[in-house]
Amino acid sequence: xxxxxxxxxxxxxxxxxxxxxxxxxxxxxxxxxxxxxxxxxxxxxxxxxxxxxxxxxxxxxxxxxxxxxxxxxxxxxxxxxxxxxxxxxxxxxxxxxxxxxxxxxxxxxxxxxxxxxxxxxxxxx
Numbered sequence: 306x307x308x309x310x311x312x313x314x315x316x317x318x319x320x321x322x323x324x325x326x327x328x329x330x331x332x333x334x335x336x337x338x339x340x341x342x343x344x345x346x347x348x349x350x351x352x353x354x355x356x357x358x359x360x361x362x363x364x365x366x367x368x369x370x371x372x373x374x375x376x377x378x379x380x381x382x383x384x385x386x387x388x389x390x391x392x393x394x395x396x397x398x399x400x401x402x403x404x405x406x407x408x409x410x411x412x413x414x415x416x417x418x419x420x421x422x423x424x425x426x427x428x429x430x
Contacts, residue, residue, distance in 0.1 A: 307381060312388040313368045316395065320364070323357035323399050326350075349403045356402035360395060363417060367391055370424035377428040384424065391420035 327343060327350045328334060335342040343354045374384050398413035 307375070307384065309371045309375065309381075309384040309388040312392050313371050315392050316360075316364050316367050319392075319395050319399065320357045320360035322396075323353050323360055323403075326399070326403050327353035327357060349405070352405060353399070353403045356399045359402075359414075360399070363395070363421075366421050367417075367424075370421045370428075374424045374428040379424070379427040379430070383427045387420045387423045387427070391417050391424075394420060 327346065328339075329350075333342075343350070346354065371384070371388060394413045394416035398410055398417065401407075401410035401413055
């Protein structure tokens with residue numbers, strides 16, 4: 306299995322990393338109704354929960370890009386570069402979101418989207 310395909314698994318797990326950050330410390334955590342508990346959170350917990358949602362939103366677009374590039378026999382080198390860039394950007398995105406660094410967060414989001422578009426672009430050639 307190629308690195309880019311492994312990146313689909315990694316990207317699929319990233320929302321759960323953000324969830325772990327949001328729930329870290331378990332301050333009055335209610336496992337009977339976790340979504341209501343998360344909805345009441347503020348600070349880094351609320352931001353990490355928002356990062357989780359964005360990771361879930363971004364994942365299908367990334368997975369499709371990797372699969373299309375794979376099916377089109379795109380350059381393995383470029384697939385590795387852009388898949389890795391996506392993962393690094395998304396990890397940095399989670400950190401920047403939780404830490405309340407909005408400019409870095411936006412830059413990381415943009416790098417992730419550029420990586421996805423690049424994967425589709427190399428698939429087209």
